[in-house]
Amino acid sequence: MGHFERDPHTGHMTTGHEWNGITELNTPVPKVIWLFLACTVIFAIGYWILMPTWPIGRTYTKGLLGDDVRHDVAQSVKQAALDRSVWSARIEKESFADIQKDPRLMDAVRETGRALFGDNCAACHGRNAQGGKGFPNLTTSSWLWGGTPEAIFQTLTVGINSAHPDTRTSQMPAFGKDGMLPRADIDKVVAFVRSLSQPNAKDLDPTKVAAGKELFAANCASCHGENATGNTEMGAPNLTDAFWIYGGDAQSIETTLWNGRQGHMPTWENRLSELDRKILALYLVDLRKADK
Numbered sequence: 001m002g003h004f005e006r007d008p009h010t011g012h013m014t015t016g017h018e019w020n021g022i023t024e025l026n027t028p029v030p031k032v033i034w035l036f037l038a039c040t041v042i043f044a045i046g047y048w049i050l051m052p053t054w055p056i057g058r059t060y061t062k063g064l065l066g067d068d069v070r071h072d073v074a075q076s077v078k079q080a081a082l083d084r085s086v087w088s089a090r091i092e093k094e095s096f097a098d099i100q101k102d103p104r105l106m107d108a109v110r111e112t113g114r115a116l117f118g119d120n121c122a123a124c125h126g127r128n129a130q131g132g133k134g135f136p137n138l139t140t141s142s143w144l145w146g147g148t149p150e151a152i153f154q155t156l157t158v159g160i161n162s163a164h165p166d167t168r169t170s171q172m173p174a175f176g177k178d179g180m181l182p183r184a185d186i187d188k189v190v191a192f193v194r195s196l197s198q199p200n201a202k203d204l205d206p207t208k209v210a211a212g213k214e215l216f217a218a219n220c221a222s223c224h225g226e227n228a229t230g231n232t233e234m235g236a237p238n239l240t241d242a243f244w245i246y247g248g249d250a251q252s253i254e255t256t257l258w259n260g261r262q263g264h265m266p267t268w269e270n271r272l273s274e275l276d277r278k279i280l281a282l283y284l285v286d287l288r289k290a291d292k
Contacts (some may be wrong), residue, residue, distance in 0.1 A: 068081035091282075093273050096149035099282060106286065113283025116276055120268070129287055133246060134263070139287050144170070144263075146232040147288070152281040159267035160235065167267065170235035176258030181219065188212035189220070190253045196228050196240045196250055 004016050007025055017024040047053065053064040087108045091099055099105050117129065124135045131137035141147055145155050145168055158164040161171075175181040180191070192212025195204055216228070223236040230238035237245065244251050246261060268277060 012157075013093055039065050045250050088275055092280060096282065099194060106282070108287060109282045112262050113279050113286070114274070116280050117283060119271065121280070129284070131245070138284050140243050141288060142238060142241055143234040144237055145234065147285065149281045149285050151232070153277055155265065156268045156272070156280060158269070158275045160265035161262055162265060164269060166265035168235055170263070171260035172256060174258065174260030175219065177260065181215070181257070182222040185215055186254060186257045189215050189257060190250055192234055193228070193239055193253055194248070194250060
């Protein structure tokens, strides 16, 4: 058994435990701790009385205040639906131009469109809609099928090379793989195409560029236009700007000419409502930045 004695310095009794000459004091619990414990007990009892607390078979004690979080959430959702119905009804019936002129409607478009884009489009086009290799940057003015709200809405509805019966259809032929042009001619077309968007590139051979221009006119202008500025009716890109889906360097252009390209955009007609597609179209136009 330990030896109990009173500590001469503090006046407290010891516990009888000693470690290397150090004696443990039997110090009482501080009063402030008892105060906190008492407050906790009082709060717990008050909460049990006032708030829904104890399960009773299939129900539970309702509490004197009758607070019901589930009911509160349901009411919040109902109110949110009512608030949404006010502006969503206007977006459904008003034209794109009229909606763009209304700052309050555009605030709703930005908030809702951001969520729609993140849930449905960001996986391919990126969180900031700036695309990546094989997926176009949606924040510029360079659009294969047109960048107006109406054109974007149509693209979202029918898709590109999708299963929709009215899908937009485009195909970049495999000029090399299918034997339409020999390797030497493809190199010339590459040189010409690069000269359109990179006229100051020092490694361009003027002779190849001139020969490539003739080959381009004979093989590519029917889709991309005589001036290579593209054709939104066919989904043919503008080759004179700095925006490239698969890359604008010599190797990427050569790969495109040799193997061809066929992009794919799913139809969202059965996945998103007409309202959601309209909001997305407006949201994407609003994201557009001035080209540098």
